[in-house]
């Protein structure tokens with residue numbers, strides 16, 4: 175039976191970092207405190223685990239299972255949503271992770287396009303997604319569009335054509351692209367029980383105007399409290415106020431991007447701002463120079479002093 179159709183996904187979802195020990199092994203001990211931090215300090219009640227920010231493609235299948243299980247277990251009764259990303263280059267690995275996500279009580283799964291051999295057509299991509307979804311037919315399924323990372327530029331509106339006939343559990347898209355026309359067309363043609371979660375934190379406001387239901391992103395780990403204010407302001411019709419917050423975030427991110435912003439820098443920023451010990455990233459992502467992270471932390475405090 176396909177999952178129930180009524181519940182929309184809304185609000186902020188943090189794309190979690192994977193906690194590692196200083197030696198680079200998965201560090202489950204930080205997951206409980208991490209969840210508490212998101213709830214108490216950021217007002218964030220949903221997580222997207224083992225995604226881009228979680229360095230999923232650098233993890234083994236066994237590590238991804240252990241992590242997914244621990245996140246689900248520790249989030250139970252605390253968070254509203256745990257979405258587990260199960261995309262892999264190998265269809266068989268992805269199916270195994272999808273089946274596992276169902277067993278451990280994940281709320282939903284998401285899958286990005288494979289990107290070594292890239293699907294060239296919407297049909298090929300849909301078939302891949304269908305196969306993965308079939309391993310967890312009772313879990314809400316989200317397509318994870320992130321063209322800058324995967325290099326798979328098939329318009330999402332094409333992927334959505336007839337998708338629910340192939341994937342009865344299909345419930346929406348995590349859209350981490352900049353093409354707001356494609357995004358708008360997806361939203362305007364969609365049934366009411368799908369959710370559209372936007373994933374470019376630097377322009378969330380524009381996506382809200384285009385009809386995004388919620389947002390999944392890395393910066394909600396440490397700036398969720400500000401983005402919650404942005405969303406409230408937008409909902410109440412205070413666009414100028416919402417824009418002010420968005421512009422602050424753009425100022426911070428453009429500063430970080432000039433210094434070189436990647437998962438390593440982002441993770442170190444989270445370590446500094448949260449006080450959690452999430453460790454270094456895993457190669458090929460290199461650790462962020464300490465001084466470098468401190469400059470961005472300083473900028474964060476400067477940008478958000480009066481809010």
Ligand SMILES: CC(=O)N[C@H](C=O)[C@@H](O)[C@H](O)[C@H](O)CO
Nearest residue numbers: 226350373374375376391392393
């Ligand atoms: C490539 C990447 O990690 N994208 C994230 C999610 O999709 C975003 O949350 C960005 O980290 C964020 O928008 C900052 O650029």
Ligand SMILES: CC(=O)C(=O)O
Nearest residue numbers: 189225226227391392
């Ligand atoms: C940002 C995001 O959604 C990810 O890290 O997968």
